[in-house]
Structures are given as structure tokens and as C-alpha cells.
Amino acid sequence: MQKIFKKPQSMTKIPMRYCPGCGHAIVHRLIAEVIDEFDIKERTIGIAPVGCAVFLDEYLNCDMIQVAHGRCPAAATGMKRVRPDVIVFSYQGDGDLAAIGTAETIHAATRGENFTVIFINNAIYGMTGGQQAPTTMPKQKTTTSVYGRDPKIHGYPIKVCEMLSALDGPVYLERVALNKAANVLRAKRALKKAFRIQLDGLGFSLVEILSPCPTGWGLTPRKACEYVDEKMISYYPLGVYKDLTQKKPT
Amino acid sequence: MNKRKRLSPKSSKPKRSMLKTKYKTGERMLMKGNEALAEGAVRAGCRFFAGYPITPQNEIPEYLSWRLFEVGGTFIQAESEISAINMLFGASAVGARVMTSSSGCGISLKQEGISYMTAAELPCFYASVVRGGPGLGNISPAQSDYFQSTRGGAQGDYRVICLAPNSVQEMGNFPKLAYDLADKYRNPAMVLADGLLGQMMEPMGFTFDFIDVDKLPPKDYILTGCKNRKRRIINTLRMDSDRLEKFNWKLYEKYKRIKENEVRYEERYTDDADIIIVAYGTAARVSIDTLVRGREEGIKIGLIRPITLWPFPRKIINELASRVENFLVVEMSIGQLIEDVQLAVEGKAKIHFHGRPGGNVPTGEEVLKAVKQALK
Ligand SMILES: Cc1ncc(C[n+]2csc(CCOP(=O)(O)OP(=O)(O)O)c2C)c(N)n1
Ligand code: SF4
Numbered sequence: 001m002q003k004i005f006k007k008p009q010s011m012t013k014i015p016m017r018y019c020p021g022c023g024h025a026i027v028h029r030l031i032a033e034v035i036d037e038f039d040i041k042e043r044t045i046g047i048a049p050v051g052c053a054v055f056l057d058e059y060l061n062c063d064m065i066q067v068a069h070g071r072c073p074a075a076a077t078g079m080k081r082v083r084p085d086v087i088v089f090s091y092q093g094d095g096d097l098a099a100i101g102t103a104e105t106i107h108a109a110t111r112g113e114n115f116t117v118i119f120i121n122n123a124i125y126g127m128t129g130g131q132q133a134p135t136t137m138p139k140q141k142t143t144t145s146v147y148g149r150d151p152k153i154h155g156y157p158i159k160v161c162e163m164l165s166a167l168d169g170p171v172y173l174e175r176v177a178l179n180k181a182a183n184v185l186r187a188k189r190a191l192k193k194a195f196r197i198q199l200d201g202l203g204f205s206l207v208e209i210l211s212p213c214p215t216g217w218g219l220t221p222r223k224a225c226e227y228v229d230e231k232m233i234s235y236y237p238l239g240v241y242k243d244l245t246q247k248k249p250t
Numbered sequence: 251m252n253k254r255k256r257l258s259p260k261s262s263k264p265k266r267s268m269l270k271t272k273y274k275t276g277e278r279m280l281m282k283g284n285e286a287l288a289e290g291a292v293r294a295g296c297r298f299f300a301g302y303p304i305t306p307q308n309e310i311p312e313y314l315s316w317r318l319f320e321v322g323g324t325f326i327q328a329e330s331e332i333s334a335i336n337m338l339f340g341a342s343a344v345g346a347r348v349m350t351s352s353s354g355c356g357i358s359l360k361q362e363g364i365s366y367m368t369a370a371e372l373p374c375f376y377a378s379v380v381r382g383g384p385g386l387g388n389i390s391p392a393q394s395d396y397f398q399s400t401r402g403g404a405q406g407d408y409r410v411i412c413l414a415p416n417s418v419q420e421m422g423n424f425p426k427l428a429y430d431l432a433d434k435y436r437n438p439a440m441v442l443a444d445g446l447l448g449q450m451m452e453p454m455g456f457t458f459d460f461i462d463v464d465k466l467p468p469k470d471y472i473l474t475g476c477k478n479r480k481r482r483i484i485n486t487l488r489m490d491s492d493r494l495e496k497f498n499w500k501l502y503e504k505y506k507r508i509k510e511n512e513v514r515y516e517e518r519y520t521d522d523a524d525i526i527i528v529a530y531g532t533a534a535r536v537s538i539d540t541l542v543r544g545r546e547e548g549i550k551i552g553l554i555r556p557i558t559l560w561p562f563p564r565k566i567i568n569e570l571a572s573r574v575e576n577f578l579v580v581e582m583s584i585g586q587l588i589e590d591v592q593l594a595v596e597g598k599a600k601i602h603f604h605g606r607p608g609g610n611v612p613t614g615e616e617v618l619k620a621v622k623q624a625l626k
Binding site for chain 1: 300
């Protein structure tokens with residue numbers, strides 16, 4: 001009998017502890033597949049954030065480091081400058097990347113550091129129990145905006161790809177979603193391209209992934225996917241926000 | 251996709267020909283404290299610096315911004331001190347000898363990262379060139395960050411090895427000592443200076459040879475990609491309380507070893523002393539003047555200058571307290587070092603205090619007056 005679907009080599013055997021329907025688990029697998037396909041497991045260092053994905057180092061079967069809340073891009077900068085030949089990716093939630101770590105994100109991007117950022121936008125703080133995130137959408141309810149986010153009170157969310165696309169530094173910025181199989185495949189293509197860019201030494205790449213958090217949203221896994229489809233994608237349009245590989249370098 | 255011109259900043263690989271020794275070992279020259287510290291760090295193997303400007307330490311990043319490129323290293327002016335220390339976290343995790351420097355407010359912002367480095371058992375070297383505080387304070391020399399340096403302001407049961415130079419010569423020498431201790435114990439080590447030591451010029455000469463970083467002992471915990479070995483993980487999250495307790499006891503043992511083996515201090519004229527001044531850094535320089543003036547007048551002054559502020563030279567002070575009745579603590583603060591002296595003396599002698607906070611430096615005469623007052 002021929003095996004046609006198996007666990008990527010770049011994943012460990014440890015069972016994941018994410019909630020049912022959580023996007024993190026899907027993205028972990030996609031990263032492992034990309035690492036396998038490029039055959040770079042032995043030269044990759046992954047950076048786990050503070051957030052639900054703090055356990056990423058248990059699940060990916062390569063050298064891993066976990067850093068302070070929001071500071072992955074700074075640590076990635078240090079690693080990549082000392083060892084330009086290793087492949088470095090940081091994996092960050094929206095609180096990590098767009099609240100406490102906003103400065104690190106923007107400055108690593110504008111310096112054009114040659115590493116890859118995988119940005120999980122689930123519009124909520126998952127790990128701490130569902131508080132408002134910098135990406136929580138207007139009207140969305142959280143435990144610190146119980147009547148729903150009101151821009152007059154809480155301000156507006158941050159649109160990360162749009163914001164970073166104004167900078168000269170990034171080479172590639174794309175937003176994808178995990179709500180259906182076709183989009184998951186697109187997400188993998190985007191991740192693959194981001195790693196390719198790093199392998200070619202071209203510079204900063206970031207893939208934003210709209211990702212369901214059924215627990216934080218108080219929805220079933222299926223309803224959470226529908227929520228991504230109906231609410232998130234209209235607020236955070238999918239697509240390529242910047243791609244310098246298409247243009248001639250100036 | 252076509253291979254095309256690299257768009258990102260390229261880290262330069264050290265070329266043999268680039269490893270400029272610059273100064274011969276033992277060669278005497280006039281140097282500024284901050285620059286001696288910076289060059290001392292490069293000689294000792296520093297190949298990665300990230301920092302954020304703050305007076306009175308700006309000569310350190312300014313010097314390293316060109317000097318590190320000469321030796322194939324990396325200099326980054328970070329967007330904040332928080333980012334800088336986390337860049338060190340990454341760079342140290344992949345094996346480089348790393349450095350940052352700052353003053354009061356900036357060190358405050360680095361504290362979280364320093365705690366993380368102790369938790370990850372990653373070596374790093376940083377310098378704090380102290381200015382007046384609290385708050386924005388001022389940019390004059392002070393010693394009000396003694397607690398900040400020896401106690402730390404960040405989370406957890408951790409310690410940082412703290413070296414206190416009192417001359418430009420020691421500013422140049424201590425980075426090597428700090429790197430060696432940091433690597434030996436896998437823990438951050440720092441130099442605590444002040445604005446005066448950073449800014450003043452003195453004759454000095456490096457007493458150690460330019461270190462070839464390729465010949466440093468290999469580290470078996472760094473991340474390089476898991477080629478031909480099991481994968482490595484650096485993680486400071488220890489969710490299981492038994493596991494975290496075990497780790498804390500491991501740190502306890504390590505810190506105990508440091509306390510037993512790494513205490514350093516300078517002792518002057520303690521044999522016949524009627525009073526012993528305890529002071530470090532600039533305050534110790536001033537106190538040496540006091541000691542000379544006092545001895546000329548027949549007042550038997552001795553001096554203990556702690557060189558390691560942590561681990562603190564507790565034993566020698568405790569021993570001296572059994573036979574010397576008076577101690578005078580001189581520091582440029584409202585009293586921080588004095589608490590360590592009190593702990594060391596264990597109530598066996600009288601402890602007097604002369605403090606000058608706010609960016610003022612005491613004079614030798616002024617301290618002599620305090621000595622006479624204490625002996626009344
Ligand atoms: C300095 C600091 N502040 C706060 C926390 C507490 N904290 C842990 S995870 C988290 C939010 C994580 O949210 P997000 O980045 O969106 O990731 P998710 O859990 O949703 O995947 C916070 C605030 C911390 N660990 N460190
Ligand atoms: S709380 Fe949300 S993000 Fe965290 S594991 Fe559960 S579903 Fe995933």
C-alpha cells in the first residue's frame with residue numbers, strides 16, 4: 001500500500017494542545033511542509049512568540065527559540081546578522097506583532113531584514129482569555145470590549161499589511177486566510193514564496209494569515225470559519241500587498 | 251524566480267585581513283573611558299552590538315558603529331533599548347559575543363530582556379554609564395543605579411555579574427573579564443561605570459591580546475540549524491512548577507559558585523586602619539585622594555574598593571569589621587551601596603555615610619571632613 005499523506009518530517013510526534021478548529025495547528029503544519037519541501041530543516045531556526053503559539057518549539061522539529069512578548073523580529077535580526085546562512089522565521093500573533101511589538105515589526109521591516117514573519121491574525125488575544133487585540137474589528141466583542149469594539153472608545157484596528165506596504169524595506173507582503181481548503185492552499189503558496197525570498201537573500205517577507213480562534217470568539221469551529229469568510233475578509237481584504245520580486249530592482 | 255540583487259542589509263563575513271588589531275598590547279595612549287570600553291570589547295571578541303543613543307555613553311555606539319565593521323561584526327542602532335537587548339538575545343543564541351550599552355532609563359527598558367537571558371542561560375555583556383536619576387534626571391555622573399545593577403528590576407530569581415571600574419585602564423580591561431565570566435557561567439555580565447569614567451581621558455594600555463573569535467571554545471547550546479545533531483531548543487517558559495523550581499535551584503547553585511569564586515576587590519592600608527572607606531568607581535577614586543590626605547595628617551584611613559559589586563566582597567568587609575570600629579561609605583547617591591556594607595558588617599562596627607546624589611562628585615577634602623566627623 002502506498003502512503004499518500006503523512007506527517008511532515010519537520011513536525012515532532014508531540015500531540016498539539018490547541019483548541020479544536022484553531023488556525024495555529026493548520027499553519028504549523030504548513031510551515032513544516034514548506035521546510036520539508038525546501039529540505040532546509042537542518043538550517044532553519046524558528047522563533048516562537050508569547051501567545052497561544054508559545055509551544056511552537058515543541059511541535060516543529062528544528063532548532064527553536066522562544067522570545068519575549070513582541071520581540072521576535074528583534075531576536076530574528078540578531079540571529080540573521082550573525083548567521084546569514086541560517087533560515088529564520090518568526091511566528092507571531094496579533095497582540096505580539098501589532099501591539100506590544102509594533103515597533104520591532106515596523107523597524108525590522110523597514111531595515112529590510114532578511115527573514116520571514118508569519119503573522120497569525122485572529123483578531124483577539126487567545127492565550128490570555130479573549131481580550132481585545134489591535135486587530136479586533138469594530139463591533140467585535142471581546143472580554144475587554146464586552147459591548148463590541150467601538151472605534152470612538154477603543155480606536156480603530158491596525159491593518160498590518162496595508163501599514164507595512166507604505167515602507168520601502170519589505171520585499172513581500174501577502175494576506176491569506178484559513179477558512180476553506182482553497183485558501184489554505186493559497187496560504188501555503190504564500191509561505192513558500194516568503195521562504196523562497198529569504199533563501200534567495202532578497203529581504204523582508206511577511207505573510208498575514210486570518211485565522212479562526214473558536215474559543216476566543218465563542219463560536220464552533222465551523223461557525224468560526226464562516227466568521228472569517230463573512231466578517232474578517234471584508235475588513236481585511238486578501239491579496240498581495242507588496243511584491244518586489246515582480247519588479248526590477250532599482 | 252530569478253536570482254537577483256540582494257535587497258536586504260548583508261552581514262559581512264569577517265575576512266582575515268580585516269581583523270585589525272589596532273593597538274599593540276601594552277602600548278600606552280591617551281583614551282576616553284567610553285572608547286576604551288568599546289575598543290576593549292572589540293579586542294575581547296565583541297562582534298555584535300545593538301543600542302540606542304543616550305548620554306553619557308554615546309561614544310560607545312559611535313565608536314563601535316565603524317569599528318565593528320572593520321572586524322566583520324555587526325552594529326545596529328535599534329529602535330529602542332527593548333529591541334536592542336532582544337537583538338542581543340537572538341545574536342547570543344546563535345553564538346556571537348554580544349554587547350549593548352546604555353544609561354539609567356535605557357537600562358530600565360533592557361531589564362526584561364536581561365531577565366530572559368538569565369532564564370535562557372545566554373551570555374551577554376552590557377555597560378551602564380550611569381547618569382543622575384530618578385526619571386529623566388540629568389546627564390551628570392552618578393551612582394544611583396547601584397540597586398538597578400546589583401538587584402535588577404526585572405522578573406524572577408536572577409543575578410547579573412557586575413564589575414565596577416574606577417579608571418580608563420579598567421574601562422578597557424573589564425569587557426574581556428565580563429565576556430569570560432559571562433561565557434563561563436552562561437549569564438549576563440555588566441560593567442557599571444558613570445558619566446565621569448565614560449567621559450574622562452587618561453593614559454592606558456590594553457593588557458590582553460586581541461582575541462581571535464574563531465579560537466574561542468565552542469558552545470554546545472547555541473542554535474545553528476540541527477545539521478548532524480539533535481535539535482536544540484532555547485525556551486524560558488517552564489510551565490510545570492516542579493521543572494521551574496528545579497531550574498531556579500540550578501541558578502542558585504550557579505550563583506553560589508560565582509559568589510565563591512569571582513569576588514574581586516581592591517584593599518588599601520587596611521592593616522592599621524582606624525576607619526575604612528568603602529567606595530567603588532569614581533567615589534573610590536576620590537576616596538584614594540582622601541586616604542592620601544588623611545594619612546599625611548596622621549589619620550589612619552583604609553579603603554575597600556569593591557570591583558565586583560555582585561558578587562559583593564562581603565567576607566573581607568565582615569572580617570575587617572571584627573577589628574575596625576568605623577566604616578565610611580562614600581557614594582554618589584542617597585545610599586545604596588551602604589545596604590550591602592550593612593549586610594556585610596553584621597552590626598559589628600559603626601557605619602557612617604557620605605553621599606552626593608544628583609550628578610555631583612564629592613571632593614577628597616569633603617570626604618576627609620566626613621572621615622574626621624566620623625572619628626569624633
Ligand atoms: C510583557 C508581557 N505582557 C503581557 C504578557 C501576557 N500575554 C501573554 S500572551 C498575550 C497575548 C497574546 O495574544 P496574541 O499575540 O494575539 O496571540 P494568540 O494567543 O491570540 O495566538 C499576553 C498579553 C506577557 N507574557 N508579557
Ligand atoms: S484560544 Fe484561540 S488561538 Fe488559542 S488555541 Fe484556542 S482557538 Fe487557538
